Amino acid sequence: MILRKLIMVGIIALMVFAGGIPLLNQRNFKEVAVKGPGITEVFKLSKYFEGIKGTIADTDVFVFKGQEEGGKVLLMAGTHENEISAMLTAFLFLENLTVQKGTVYVIPHFNYSGSLGTQPGGGFPLYYSFKTPWGEKKYRMGDRGLQQLDQWPDPDVYVHYPDKQLLSYIDARNTNRSWPGRPNGFLAERITYAAMQMMKEEKIDVAIDLHEAEVMFPVTNCIVVPDKSRQIALGVSMSVKAKEKFENHLEPSPSSFRGLSHREIGDYSDTLPFLFESPGPGLDQITGPKTNELLMTGKDGFILEASKYGILYVPYDETGWSMEKRVGQHASLALEVIKQFSRRNPDRALEVSGPRYPEIVEKGLGSFFTDPSTVDPSLIIYQ
Amino acid sequence: MMEIINVVYYIIVAVLAVFLFKNLFKEKNLQKELMYVLTILPFLLRLFRFK
Numbered sequence: 001m002i003l004r005k006l007i008m009v010g011i012i013a014l015m016v017f018a019g020g021i022p023l024l025n026q027r028n029f030k031e032v033a034v035k036g037p038g039i040t041e042v043f044k045l046s047k048y049f050e051g052i053k054g055t056i057a058d059t060d061v062f063v064f065k066g067q068e069e070g071g072k073v074l075l076m077a078g079t080h081e082n083e084i085s086a087m088l089t090a091f092l093f094l095e096n097l098t099v100q101k102g103t104v105y106v107i108p109h110f111n112y113s114g115s116l117g118t119q120p121g122g123g124f125p126l127y128y129s130f131k132t133p134w135g136e137k138k139y140r141m142g143d144r145g146l147q148q149l150d151q152w153p154d155p156d157v158y159v160h161y162p163d164k165q166l167l168s169y170i171d172a173r174n175t176n177r178s179w180p181g182r183p184n185g186f187l188a189e190r191i192t193y194a195a196m197q198m199m200k201e202e203k204i205d206v207a208i209d210l211h212e213a214e215v216m217f218p219v220t221n222c223i224v225v226p227d228k229s230r231q232i233a234l235g236v237s238m239s240v241k242a243k244e245k246f247e248n249h250l251e252p253s254p255s256s257f258r259g260l261s262h263r264e265i266g267d268y269s270d271t272l273p274f275l276f277e278s279p280g281p282g283l284d285q286i287t288g289p290k291t292n293e294l295l296m297t298g299k300d301g302f303i304l305e306a307s308k309y310g311i312l313y314v315p316y317d318e319t320g321w322s323m324e325k326r327v328g329q330h331a332s333l334a335l336e337v338i339k340q341f342s343r344r345n346p347d348r349a350l351e352v353s354g355p356r357y358p359e360i361v362e363k364g365l366g367s368f369f370t371d372p373s374t375v376d377p378s379l380i381i382y383q
Numbered sequence: 384m385m386e387i388i389n390v391v392y393y394i395i396v397a398v399l400a401v402f403l404f405k406n407l408f409k410e411k412n413l414q415k416e417l418m419y420v421l422t423i424l425p426f427l428l429r430l431f432r433f434k
Binding site: 001004005008009011012015016019020021023024117120149151152153186 | 385389413428432
């Protein structure tokens, strides 16, 4: 009998550690990037709100300050850490963006906690990767909200502050339902509060929130904006369609749906908000196995079948939606927003350059990343 | 407040895990022993902060 009990305990230990250690390793895995020539400073978001200092909510802010004074733009990726083209755009910019005039702030992991584990039951791989001329780049696959390890318990119903709108309990951990945030609220609310403080203190002109959405969800392949950002977004949408040959329609920010960045940043600050959604077939529920290949290529037989019934919101064929196209769209839209804003506001103009859609699609994403083993260790960034 | 609830939660998880182990060792029915093995798993995953 004692032997049987010991076997039982052995089974428990085996299952806990065989299943748990890969999760622990993923939580502690550091993504590697090389500091590009445009980065002039790095600081923590807690600079604007002490309430997140030393917590898992604190995150790095990379500054690209030009030689000349000008406007200021904040680019946030990783609001939803499972929408991977957003983070890859930020990492692409860390190594390739240069600013001649004005200042650009880039946050690669806005919801850092969310990047530390996948969606429970979602079947996603723990990591995603792509090839470069010198090897493989590997990143943590994250979840939509903060990890429950970091923000717990969930309420029965999430009551949005300050509008008191009742939202799903799960959105208490969602940094795109917690704007404009509050200093003593949930950790998600404290993150957005810190970002709001940053926008007010730094007088940020434009805030861009990068996302990715299912191809069976209507709000995909688009720019979501409130009225105050609409003219610029319209110019951006028309410009990329004419010059870079990709579609990206406009979606109005609903005034009755609270907590979203494109709604609250506009309502509670002078900053112009923009939210970009690239099409991410890997996020759809009907796909086959959630493999790295699916995440990177967007190719899936079930989605292809669905496209024949006209139930997708983007054009779709055997070529899928490659990461190059998704990151390329994000990069071009961000650069075009800056350009259009500068044209309309010459006193707050910025001059920024970085890779755009045609170049990224042609050369491949991997060609824009430097081999960390070939650079001075002081230039290595760990995220 | 959330921090206090969190600490209390971990204490509850630990206490329940101890009771589950105790019941596992007292149990004589193989099927029920296996049920305890499965039941203990999420408690330990949370206690070790794996997920």
